[in-house]
Structure formats: C-alpha cells, structure tokens
Amino acid sequence: MSKTWRPATQLVHGGTLRSQYGEMSEAIYLTQGFVYDTSEAAEARFKGETEGFIYARYGSPTNDMFEKRMCGLEGAEDARATASGMAAVTAAILCQLKAGDHIVAARALFGSCRWVVETLAPKYGIECTLVDGRNLENWEKAIQKNTKVFFLESPTNPTLEIVDIAGVAKLANQIGAKVVVDNVFATPLFQKPLELGAHIVVYSATKHIDGQGRCLGGVVLSDKKWIDENLHDYFRHTGPAMSPFNAWTLLKGIETLPLRVAQQTKNASKIADFLAEQKQVARVIYPGRADHPQADIIAKQMTGGSTLVCFELKGGKEAAFKLQNALDIVTISNNLGDTRSLITHPATTTHKNLTDEARTELGISPGTVRLSAGIEDTDDLIEDFAKALGSIAS
Numbered sequence: 254m255s256k257t258w259r260p261a262t263q264l265v266h267g268g269t270l271r272s273q274y275g276e277m278s279e280a281i282y283l284t285q286g287f288v289y290d291t292s293e294a295a296e297a298r299f300k301g302e303t304e305g306f307i308y309a310r311y312g313s314p315t316n317d318m319f320e321k322r323m324c325g326l327e328g329a330e331d332a333r334a335t336a337s338g339m340a341a342v343t344a345a346i347l348c349q350l351k352a353g354d355h356i357v358a359a360r361a362l363f364g365s366c367r368w369v370v371e372t373l374a375p376k377y378g379i380e381c382t383l384v385d386g387r388n389l390e391n392w393e394k395a396i397q398k399n400t401k402v403f404f405l406e407s408p409t410n411p412t413l414e415i416v417d418i419a420g421v422a423k424l425a426n427q428i429g430a431k432v433v434v435d436n437v438f439a440t441p442l443f444q445k446p447l448e449l450g451a452h453i454v455v456y457s458a459t460k461h462i463d464g465q466g467r468c469l470g471g472v473v474l475s476d477k478k479w480i481d482e483n484l485h486d487y488f489r490h491t492g493p494a495m496s497p498f499n500a501w502t503l504l505k506g507i508e509t510l511p512l513r514v515a516q517q518t519k520n521a522s523k524i525a526d527f528l529a530e531q532k533q534v535a536r537v538i539y540p541g542r543a544d545h546p547q548a549d550i551i552a553k554q555m556t557g558g559s560t561l562v563c564f565e566l567k568g569g570k571e572a573a574f575k576l577q578n579a580l581d582i583v584t585i586s587n588n589l590g591d592t593r594s595l596i597t598h599p600a601t602t603t604h605k606n607l608t609d610e611a612r613t614e615l616g617i618s619p620g621t622v623r624l625s626a627g628i629e630d631t632d633d634l635i636e637d638f639a640k641a642l643g644s645i646a647s
C-alpha cells in the first residue's frame with residue numbers, strides 16, 4: 254500500500270494480501286481458526302512474539318485486507334471490521350466508557366444509534382445528553398466533568414443537518430474527550446473526520462461501501478493507540494467480528510465506490526434541483542445546494558454534495574405515500590447508498606419509534622421523504638418523479 258495513492262487507486266489495490274498461488278482477486282479465507290507447526294509456535298503467537306492470525310473472532314486475512322484498504326482511504330492507522338454498522342457504533346462507544354461517564358450526542362441520529370446512547374448506555378450507568386448538534390454552543394453547554402465522548406453523524410439521517418466536526422473536536426480536546434463520527438451519509442470520499450480533528454470514525458459498510466444491497470458490515474477506524482487501549486480487548490471478547498465472506502464482498506464493492514458515488518451524487522443533485530421547482534414540494538434539503546441552511550459549514554468540511562435528498566411534500570403523509578406508490582424505477586426501501594434509487598417515508602419507517610415531538614424537533618414532518626439516489630440514468634429518474642408527482646393533487 255502506498256501512502257501517495259489517490260482514493261480510486263487505493264480502493265482497488267490497497268491492503269491486497271496474495272497467497273502463494275498469486276490469485277488476482279482477493280481470496281476468501283473462510284476459516285474459524287489457524288494451525289501452528291509446533292506447540293512453541295502456538296505459544297509464541299499467543300504471546301504476540303510472532304505475527305499471524307489466531308482465531309477468526311480476533312482477525313483473519315480477508316478481513317485484514319478490508320481493514321487495511323479502509324485505513325488507506327480514511328487516513329487511519331488501524332481499524333476493526335464488524336458484522337454490521339450498529340456493531341461498529343456500539344463497539345466504538347461502549348469500549349471506551351464505564352459507569353459514571355457521560356456522552357454528549359447530537360439528537361439527530363439514526364434511530365438505532367440514538368437507542369444505543371439514549372437507552373442502552375444508561376442501563377450501564379453511562380449518562381447521555383442529547384443536543385441540537387447544529388449549534389456549537391449546545392455542545393459546550395452540555396459538557397460535564399465526566400464527559401468522555403461526543404457522538405454525531407453529519408449529514409444526519411434523514412434531514413441532512415450538518416454538525417461542525419472541527420468545532421466539536423476543538424471542544425472535546427479542551428476536556429480530553431473523544432469525538433466519534435458516524436460518517437455513513439458523507440461517505441469516506443466526501444468527508445474526512447480524522448483530518449477535521451475527530452478521533453474515531455465509524456461506518457455502516459452496508460451502505461455505500463457494499464452499495465449493491467448484498468451484505469451487512471461495519472468498520473471502526475482510529476489511531477493505533479486508541480484501538481490498542483480501547484477496542485482491541487472489547488472486540489476480541491465480545492465478538493462483533495465481520496464474516497470473511499462479507500469482508501470479501503465489501504472488498505469487491507469498495508473498488509467501485511468512487512464511480513458509484515459520483516453517479517449517485519450527480520443524480521441526487523439533479524433530482525434535488527428538479528424537485529425544488531415542483532408545486533407539490535414544500536422544501537428540498539440537499540447539501541450540494543446553495544439554499545441548504547448550513548451551506549457555509551458544508552463548504553468548510555465536505556468535498557462533495559450527497560447521494561441523499563430530503564424533501565417535504567405539501568400534502569403530508571397521503572401525498573408521500575401516493576408519490577412512493579406511483580414511482581416505477583425508484584423502489585420503496587429503508588436502505589441507502591445502493592446502486593438502485595430507494596425512497597422511504599421516515600415518519601412511518603426509520604423514525605417511527607420517536608415521539609411526534611422528537612420527530613418535529615428533527616424536522617421530520619408527515620410529508621418528509623428521503624431519497625437515496627442510485628446509479629440509473631438521470632433522465633429516467635426525473636421522468637419517474639415527474640410522472641409520480643402528477644398523481645398528487647397539489
């Protein structure tokens with residue numbers, strides 16, 4: 254792996270580990286364990302005196318390739334591949350905290366992430382304060398003597414709010430806390446949290462990294478010291494490891510990440526502009542548009558728009574359902590980052606467990622719809638929306 258490789262090269266060649274057979278495509282090492290020539294060799298491996306794998310829950314060659322490729326892309330020193338994005342989020346947060354510690358998190362989080370900090374962590378004596386993450390003052394005001402972790406996603410799901418990552422990192426550094434960023438919506442191509450000062454980055458690799466609706470996966474990335482001191486033992490002993498088969502699938506997926514994300518972003522941006530002109534649409538939120546309420550922070554910390562578009566229909570839930578049902582190409586699904594364009598109604602799916610009040614706080618109304626743009630032809634997608642919007646009385 255070369256440090257000078259640009260992302261497109263890194264994503265095809267980074268981390269490749271060839272066996273004695275010289276296979277072109279990465280091998281899948283579907284093995285639970287590893288064998289040793291002698292008892293002394295086993296002892297040395299367990300003592301950490303020799304390099305090598307011990308047990309697939311700890312690490313294995315295909316996963317190692319995936320982790321190294323992700324490290325190269327992210328500019329991280331080390332990583333651990335997990336079975337899902339939620340396994341990555343949970344591990345990244347819990348591995349570094351103990352009873353009596355305090356988390357400050359943005360309230361605009363993916364539902365399961367919010368459950369981890371709001372419901373799960375307090376069961377183990379870890380307090381959590383949720384804030385409107387758009388305003389740095391709110392982060393500062395929530396700091397307590399025992400604050401150890403700041404947790405955020407940016408842009409957020411589904412209303413594409415932005416958190417100033419460098420600003421939060423500055424506050425965290427003043428008190429020796431760690432910033433964990435869920436970078437799923439931005440993708441590793443458009444936002445580099447570690448360069449902005451965050452300490453830990455997590456992904457649901459299920460989204461853009463696979464990007465073809467095949468398997469679940471996640472990854473936690475950070476510096477070697479943090480991983481050695483916090484994640485290493487947690488990961489070995491609680492067992493969130495990714496299957497080597499999924500690591501292989503994700504290695505294939507990630508090769509085409511820049512191509513897919515470029516086409517998805519082009520489609521998302523064109524559809525956002527089209528929707529903004531339609532009489533049935535009350536508002537469009539898209540990080541690549543000048544009318545995004547936080548366009549200044551976007552310009553500071555992101556190098557691309559988004560593959561996602563959030564918009565609100567004037568006709569509320571009825572209009573949202575009619576639109577979704579009338580689309581032919583765009584498919585109803587709560588997944589995102591896929592080659593297929595996917596649409597979802599957050600109030601009745603991804604965010605249905607929130608109270609009406611919490612949804613209102615997050616800007617999710619009955620008419621809010623989230624689109625994840627795929628790689629289809631842009632004109633076909635716009636024609637699909639034009640036709641489906643025609644089925645809604647304005």
Ligand SMILES: Cc1ncc(COP(=O)(O)O)c(C=O)c1O
Binds near residue numbers: 338459
């Ligand atoms: C922002 C965000 N974080 C984490 C996750 C969880 O990922 P997974 O479904 O791979 O566990 C999701 C899934 O939708 C997500 O959107």
